[in-house]
Amino acid sequence: MMRIGVIGVGEIGRALVEGLCNGVGDPPEVFLSPRGARTGAELAERFESVQVCADNQDVVDRSELVIIAVRRGDRQEALGGLRVGDDKIVVNVMAGVRNDDLRQSLTGGFPLVRAIPLPAVRERRAVTVTCPAHPVVDALFGQLGGALPVTDEETFDVFSALTGTLTAHLSYLVTLTEWAARNGVPAGDAEHYVRGLFQNVGRALGDESRSLQQLASDHETPKGNNERIRTTWFNEANAHELGKALDGLLADLR
Numbered sequence: 001m002m003r004i005g006v007i008g009v010g011e012i013g014r015a016l017v018e019g020l021c022n023g024v025g026d027p028p029e030v031f032l033s034p035r036g037a038r039t040g041a042e043l044a045e046r047f048e049s050v051q052v053c054a055d056n057q058d059v060v061d062r063s064e065l066v067i068i069a070v071r072r073g074d075r076q077e078a079l080g081g082l083r084v085g086d087d088k089i090v091v092n093v094m095a096g097v098r099n100d101d102l103r104q105s106l107t108g109g110f111p112l113v114r115a116i117p118l119p120a121v122r123e124r125r126a127v128t129v130t131c132p133a134h135p136v137v138d139a140l141f142g143q144l145g146g147a148l149p150v151t152d153e154e155t156f157d158v159f160s161a162l163t164g165t166l167t168a169h170l171s172y173l174v175t176l177t178e179w180a181a182r183n184g185v186p187a188g189d190a191e192h193y194v195r196g197l198f199q200n201v202g203r204a205l206g207d208e209s210r211s212l213q214q215l216a217s218d219h220e221t222p223k224g225n226n227e228r229i230r231t232t233w234f235n236e237a238n239a240h241e242l243g244k245a246l247d248g249l250l251a252d253l254r
């Protein structure tokens with residue numbers, strides 16, 4: 001097991017550490033940056049293999065693989081002046097920061113891999129897109145739910161855009177429960193029911209022997225209620241608008 005450093009111990013840094021250590025028999029040694037002090041202290045208290053370092057250079061020096069998980073605007077302050085040996089591996093999880101940009105803040109010829117870990121790495125249930133492929137980094141994310149390496153950042157950006165659709169999906173579920181409440185269903189019952197409905201759909205998604213198209217038609221009776229809502233609400237114009245919103249996001253990511 002390698003020594004892993006995390007610079008930026010916020011929401012995603014914490015999820016990564018929990019995924020690597022929680023309930024793991026032989027967890028890696030993890031070295032945390034001192035900022036995000038409360039989260040760092042809590043993780044160090046919870047997991048014996050985790051410790052908080054004196055500064056960001058100390059994180060780099062003690063680690064074989066360093067994950068950069070600060071907010072994009074904090075990267076100069078967090079990384080400026082850091083010396084990274086060529087024997088280290090650096091993983092860049094900052095949204096919107098290309099590997100070439102990051103190379104300007106960190107000098108050295110070390111391998112640099114971009115990744116999109118999602119909070120479900122905490123439960124080791126997220127597939128993480130990486131760019132470019134690297135055997136050590138892909139094995140690390142393999143332990144956290146799976147790695148999906150891509151060869152170029154153009155493709156990586158398309159996956160990044162897809163991650164921007166999660167809260168729209170959740171807001172869709174909120175809209176459904178609010179509609180039910182407006183029609184006399186107690187709000188708690190509506191939410192409980194909608195959660196159950198879509199948890200079952202989520203489980204069905206795990207069955208990759210059926211295509212998404214196939215799953216959709218398996219859930220639909222010809223001329224039935226699902227077909228009615230799909231064709232009257234999620235019609236071609238609506239699908240086109242979603243595509244346009246994604247195109248706009250992708251253009252900004254590039």
Ligand SMILES: NC(=O)C1=CN([C@@H]2O[C@H](COP(=O)(O)OP(=O)(O)OC[C@H]3O[C@@H](n4cnc5c(N)ncnc54)[C@H](OP(=O)(O)O)[C@@H]3O)[C@@H](O)[C@H]2O)C=CC1
Nearest residue numbers: 008009010011012033035036069070071072074078094095
């Ligand atoms: N949240 C998510 O689901 C995902 C986030 N990301 C990316 O990960 C990065 C972090 O996101 P997220 O965890 O949500 O953000 P948070 O704001 O939760 O965490 C950022 C952390 O960075 C710390 N920090 C700020 N400056 C420094 C510094 N100079 N040295 C060390 N640490 C510093 C902050 O400390 P302090 O609290 O003291 O300010 C904070 O703990 C972002 O670039 C984001 O794009 C990528 C994939 C998913």
